[in-house]
Amino acid sequence: MSAENAPPNAADPSVEYMGALIHQLRESAGMTLTDLSRVAGVSQGLLSQIERGRGNPAYLTLLKIAKAFNVPVGRFFTQAEESADNRVVRADNRRQLQVTDRGLVYELLTPTMNGELLVLKVRVPSGYSNESVPFNHHRAEECLFVLEGTCFFQVGDDGYTLEAGDSITYQGDQPHWFRVVGDAEAVIIATMTPPVF
Numbered sequence: 001m002s003a004e005n006a007p008p009n010a011a012d013p014s015v016e017y018m019g020a021l022i023h024q025l026r027e028s029a030g031m032t033l034t035d036l037s038r039v040a041g042v043s044q045g046l047l048s049q050i051e052r053g054r055g056n057p058a059y060l061t062l063l064k065i066a067k068a069f070n071v072p073v074g075r076f077f078t079q080a081e082e083s084a085d086n087r088v089v090r091a092d093n094r095r096q097l098q099v100t101d102r103g104l105v106y107e108l109l110t111p112t113m114n115g116e117l118l119v120l121k122v123r124v125p126s127g128y129s130n131e132s133v134p135f136n137h138h139r140a141e142e143c144l145f146v147l148e149g150t151c152f153f154q155v156g157d158d159g160y161t162l163e164a165g166d167s168i169t170y171q172g173d174q175p176h177w178f179r180v181v182g183d184a185e186a187v188i189i190a191t192m193t194p195p196v197f
Contacts, residue, residue, distance in 0.1 A: 016053035018076050023051040025069045040068035059099040060133070073097070074113050074197040077106070086111050094121075103128065106197075109189075118195030124149070124186040129179030138196040140172040149186030153178045172196065 026036050033051075037044040042057075042064055049055040050065075057065065066073045077095040088111075095108040103125035110119045131154070144153070145167040153160045154177050155170045161181065162168060170176060172192065180186045 015056045018056070019051045019053040021076060022047070022065060025071070026051075029069065036065075036068060040064040056098065059104070062099070072113070072195075072197055074108075074118070074195070077108050077113075110195075113195045113197070115195065117191065117193045118197055120190045120197065121147075122188045122190055124151075124180050124188060126180050126183050126185055128186075130177045131179060134175045134177035135172065138172040138192075140192040140194055140196045141169065142172050142190065142192045143167055143169040144178075145189040145191075147187040147189055149184050150181040151178050151186050151188070152181055 026033070031039070033044045033047050036042070037047055040047075042061055046055070046057070046061070047065075050057050050061075062073055062076060066075065069075075074097070077097045089109055097106040097108075098104070099106075105123040107121040107123075108119075109121055110117060134154070144162075146162045146164055148164055150161065150163045153162060153168050154175075155168070156174045156176070160168055
């Protein structure tokens with residue numbers, strides 16, 4: 001595994017940012033670690049580790065924490081340096097969200113998540129599948145474009161195999177999941193409106 005694809009660790013700024021943000025959200029809500037543990041259903045020890053930047057939570061853990069604060073998971077993207085032009089996102093200054101338990105790396109291609117459109121670049125490792133926990137919780141129109149690799153997408157009762165250059169569009173409140181086909185990672189450009197990630 002190359003250094004750029006290695007999972008984040010305690011020294012990774014994205015992990016430290018996420019921990020500091022969760023701590024800030026908890027204090028702003030007037031919650032103790034015990035309160036957050038109870039509301040999110042996540043152990044107090046794990047929450048403490050995450051807040052101190054000593055661990056990157058699994059995706060489902062992050063979903064539980066986001067739900068406890070009533071914020072979208074996308075709130076946990078790292079902060080990029082402020083740009084003089086709020087229209088442009090430079091390749092070396094994208095906000096990221098890394099999910100180590102699944103090996104996913106999300107990069108925000110739109111400047112913020114405050115507009116009507118969200119565009120993400122997602123690196124998905126070979127062997128990935130979210131079939132056991134399909135999505136169906138957001139009301140948004142989504143379009144996924146396979147930039148690299150091959151993926152199988154299930155939307156409702158219909159299944160589709162998409163290769164590089166193919167795309168699929170659907171309503172996000174339909175049950176949907178996907179898996180990477182083959183031994184290579186996949187790279188997907190995901191767009192949704194409104195941005196509910």
